[in-house]
Amino acid sequence: MSERPKIVVDENMPAVERLWGDSAEIDRWPGRSLRREHLEGADALLVRSVTRVDRDLLDNTSVRFVGTATIGTDHLDIEWLEQQGVQWASAPGCNADAVVDYVLSALWQLAREDGWDPLAQTVGVVGAGNVGGRLVARLKALGMETRVCDPPRAQRENDDSFVDIDRLLSEVDVVCLHTPLTVEGAWPTRHLLDARRLARLKPGAVVINAGRGPVIDNGALLDIARQRPDLSLVMDVWEHEPAVDPALAQHCRIATPHIAGYSLDGKIRGSWMLYQAYCRWLGVDACRSLASVLPPPAVAGLELAAGFDPADAMRLVYDPFRDDRQLRKTLNRTDPEQRAAFDLLRRHYPVRREFSSLLLQGRFDPGMMAQLSGLGFRVSGTEAPE
Incomplete structure (x- = not known):
């Protein structure tokens, strides 16, 4: 590595210059169009979820550290990175509270528009990791009845309080999806909510997807939305984004462009967590605190x-x-x-x-x-x- 390393960064990541200061050369590029030629001479790469990091991107480059300022890592080919000796880091929990804020905001606003009590709803949370786990904690603090589906956790913890997805869908008033996107293994999540499972939704159910777009079969969701105007859909993620099906969006009560976790707090926290991981990788002290780069709110x-x-x-x-x-x-x-x-x-x-x-x-x-x-x-x- 050169005396002053070069770090290629997604253009949407905040506070990178403040965190690294003059210790590195920062080169910013749009994350979705990042290509191998942009990595010439780079020692490290910092991305968000829109950049696929794998052999096609990194082969024959000098990148030895990859960080993603996101909770999820399904856009990283971790197996290949580890085979190549490339250190990688993520930012679990960095924007979890922002996503929970989004879910609760949507729920309380719909409740006010439609005249029902949000505290009286039974909420199903599918995926109880960093985001889903925090959502469950807030729902319980509010005294709300919950159902939680997370097969890997249920098996790992031998906990019979978890429920299966079909039972959850048939019992809850609100469905919140917070699973990673997986296509293999014992519990694949791609199209977890397919036509059969969508048909199990209770009358008047609210479906909130602020996790991964393909967890719901968007074509099947459009079909059932056309048949059942009683459903309220809140979609922040889409199966084929950045393409959004206008017909599906038309049937959504709230439709947003994958920004549930886009709080300034969460984004800066993600950058800061990667800064800490990068310093550990180099074996140097992380001298900048989160508080030093997080500005005061406009309304405190x-x-x-x-x-x-x-x-x-x-x-x-x-x-x-x-x-x-x-x-x-x-x-x-x-x-x-x-x-x-x-x-x-x-x-x-x-x-x-x-x-x-x-x-x-x-x-x-x-x-x-x-x-x-x-x-x-x-x-x-x-x-x-x-």
Whole structure:
């Protein structure tokens, strides 16, 4: 490795220059169009989920470290990287809270529009890893009834509290998908929700996919959406993205361009976790803290009056309908233009913070205080009588 290493970076990764400072040469490229020729002389590569990292990309390059600022690693050919002696790192949990914020925001906004109580819903979580596990924890903190399907965990932990996917789909009001995308092994997740399983959804069910697009057969989902207008679909990921089926999007209550985890907190945390892994690989001290590169939020606190709706505080931090409107503007374009617009929405995504960045103050009854804390806000105030 040269005295001042060269690091090729996805153009959408924040804070890389601040984290590495002058210790490395940073060369940025669009992640989806990254090619081998862009890696000439590179010692390290930092990507997000849109870049497939395998032999086709890295063979005969000087890259010896690969980091992905994402929870998932299905876009990395880990077996090949390890065979070649290329060190790799991911950022598990970096944007998990952002995805949970997205799911809860969508659920509370739909509840307000349709006039039902979100706390009274039974929620099924498919995949209880970094994201799904945190979602389950928040749902339980809110006192909500849950069903959890995660066959690998159920087997590993010998835990009979997990349920199978068919039972979950037939019992819950809300289905949240947070599995990795796998096509082999004992529990493949590609098209986990196919036509047969989609038919098991309860009347009026809400389906939220903020995991991997191909976990749902999008063609089958469109068919059942046409047959069952009672269903509410929230789709952040798509089977053939950056292509989005306009017909399917038309049947979605909320349709967004794979940005559920796109909080500034999560993105910077992902970069910082790779910075730490890179320093460990080199055997040097990581001298920059997360706090040193995370800016203060534009709105740090809010004083709430009696009778407020928690959905208002949630929407102040994150409004899923804003992202929905932006995506829908792109769906009447030609296929190449729509694909490019999808990536532009991600590339130029506005600053978004997490619920935990906002301090809510006021006089709260015990139930409301518990709800706000369960949602993920910081809460400070006196208890009002119920």
